Amino acid sequence: MDLVQLQRQLVDYRTSLYHEGFLDEQFTQLQSLQDENNPDFVVEVVSLFFEDSERLLNELSKALEQQVIDFKRMDAQVHQLKGSSSSIGAHRVQKLCIVFRNYCEAQNVEGCLKCLQQVKHEYGIIKTKLESMFQLEQQILNAGGSIPV
């Protein structure tokens, strides 16, 4: 594919992510932190985010399957997830975490279960999207171009 076309595709894709509310300006901040000294900053942070989130989501699923649910611990974990998602600008995930926390405070098991499903769903989407974006970027780099800001 043409380099220019690739670049344009990347820009459009990125714009759409912002537009649809998957990402917010925090992600832009991240990108601005990437420079010659830190060329893979964004990728590193996002990878870390994926690891962290998957771990947390597993733990949350396990906690909700227990007989006696430890809401406090769950709350702490959702808080972590919220923190991570807000740090990288995963807007939708962050929002859902807030809702999740409310359910935890209310000790509403039904709500928590429903919310967890939603979070997992959103997380899945954002992961796929970010991965596609990184692939595009890699393609551009391979084609010898530079990533448009």
Place this chain on the structure above:
Amino acid sequence: MESCNCIEPQWPPDDLLMKYQYISDFFIALAYFSIPLELIYFVKKSAVFPYRWVLVQFGAFIVLCGATHLINLWTFTVHSRTVASVMTTAKVLTAAVSCITALMLVHIIPDLLSVKTRELFLKNKAAELDREMGLIRTQEETGRHVRMLTHEIRSTLDRHTILKTTLVELGRTLALEECALWMPTRTGLELQLSYTLRQQNPVGYTVPIHHPVINQVFSSNRAVKISPNCPVARLRPAGKYMPGEVVAVRVPLLHLSNFHINDWPELSTKRYALMVLMLPSDSARQWHVHELELVEVVADQVAVALSHAAILEESMRARDLLMDQNVALDLARREAETAIRARNDFLAVMNHEMRTPMHAIIALSSLLQETELTPEQRLMVETVLKSSNLLATLINDVLDLSRLEDGSLQLDLGTFNLYAVFREVLNLIKPIASVKKLHVSLNLAPDLPEYAVGDEKRLMQTILNIVGNAVKFSKEGSISITAFVAKLDTLRDSKAPEFLPVLSDNHFYLRVQVKDSGSGINPLDIPKLFTKFAQNQSTGTRNSGGSGLGLAICKRFVNLMEGHIWIESEGLGKGCTAILIVKLGMPERVNESKLPYMPKMPTNHGQTAFPGLKVLVMDENGVSRMVTKGLLLHLGCDVTMVGSSDECLRLVSHEHKVVFMDICVPCIDSYGITIRIHEKFTKRHERPLLVALTGNTDKVTKENCMRAGMDGLILKPVSLDKMRSVLTDLLEHRVFFEAI
């Protein structure tokens, strides 16, 4: 013949005369003896008779006379010597007493006569007193009536009741046939029959006021008898009977203005009412003086009562009026309050609505600045940023116009580059000017200091406003901006007589003149220019936009800067010059580091602002830890990362200048760590600055941080710019608490 001593028992037979004498003497004696008896009886009975002893004398006289005559009985015949001597004694005594009595009588006759005259005199006096008594009684009666009438009249403050009562009571007291009151009409030319005693609803008869009889009555304050044929007296239908006597009296109608202090309003009243009283026709009664007096007194009382009633009416009316006004004022006040509240709400809402997009513009422009840009692009972005900053300031000022007017606005003083201000203005105005093909020239005097102390933003806003106006109102030609330090003689301009500048060592007066060759202004309109919202309509400026606030705001800023601003123009079509003088401070020895950090230095992109600054970042969340680290690395810091409080305590050293702690409830006990670090580093200059990073926007968090001993608090998310400015502030002031 010789007489013998024997008593001849036999009468001389032929002396008849002697017989008759004998009998008369006898009766005389009898009478003479009984009269004294009667006199004695009288004396006994009359205690008041003053001449008792006279009576006694009379008694004696009469008794003696009787005795004499009695003894005379024995002398007719031959009588003895004793009888003769007794007779002589009696006669002598009688003679004595009668002479004394006669003399006495002569004495007392005048007295007796005078008694009679005195008696007559006393009788007359008694009659007179009786008469007077009668008069007094009638007067007292009258007085009682008057009091009663007055009481009745004055017991009410209602005009109609007063008048009605007067008529009724008068009618009753004086037993009148008819009693009527004629009031002057509004025009004052006629008298109208207002009240009558007998007729229930008097039809409004009117009588012209300039009638001789009426004038006569009005000119005197006494009750005047008038003819029953007079128009005012024709109160009864023309009758079969002769009408009784009619009396009329004036009733002064007093006004408030008539009551002068210490002055009886005798002569100053002009309006009178007429009271007409008619006696019953068939009783042949006459008007007595006391009745007339009664009528006069009543008339006066009525006048007073009426005036009281009138005053009361006035005051009631005034009170009602006041109450209405009160209500209206209250309503108006409430409406005004509502309006003010509505305006404030509107301002508050608009405030928010206007600021939000402004923030977006400013934020994104500043972000844009950080990216790779070509020099032209950079210039454009900077201009956008500067304009939007100005606009944001303007919004703040416009929406806080009330603060300006209160005088509670304060200037943000700071040291700034004066030349740069003018250059900025020029840059901002050049595009528009070139579109209009206007030539703009800037002339800065060589003695103008480069740096000054003052409110940079507002000074720029003011100059920009004036220059903008110059551009706006010029269709062609050129605009020249000159700036220089004002000397004392130039300061005292005849155009600004109220401006009295005071020179002092630390200050100088900047004088800026903006001259344009545009449409000019009519000199008469110049005073209006600086008034809020007043636009100059005449020169076809209607479609040039603007709210008319610009110059008003400028004037206020200039006033705050202890300066003066005015506009001169020769007239329409001759251009105008705006002159501005403001007081600025002289900066102390200026070195670059003291200047406030200007975040838009074009060459700073990518340059590390804090080379080698050792910081410690503590955050349990790996992702956010990494982001913060990236941020700080980008700024050139030397970052150490820890994920737990123990690690933090272990690794923290005096080399670290700042420790960023992500506090989240309920995980890390950041407050505890703070205290421990305080304990660890007792010397203040060794201790690193402790800053909390949190997403919590409540005041409790902030207070807890402050209480725990933290030096700063930042809200997440942190942008690059924010981190930069925070670190700058932090290092300079050693404390930074973000406003929540």
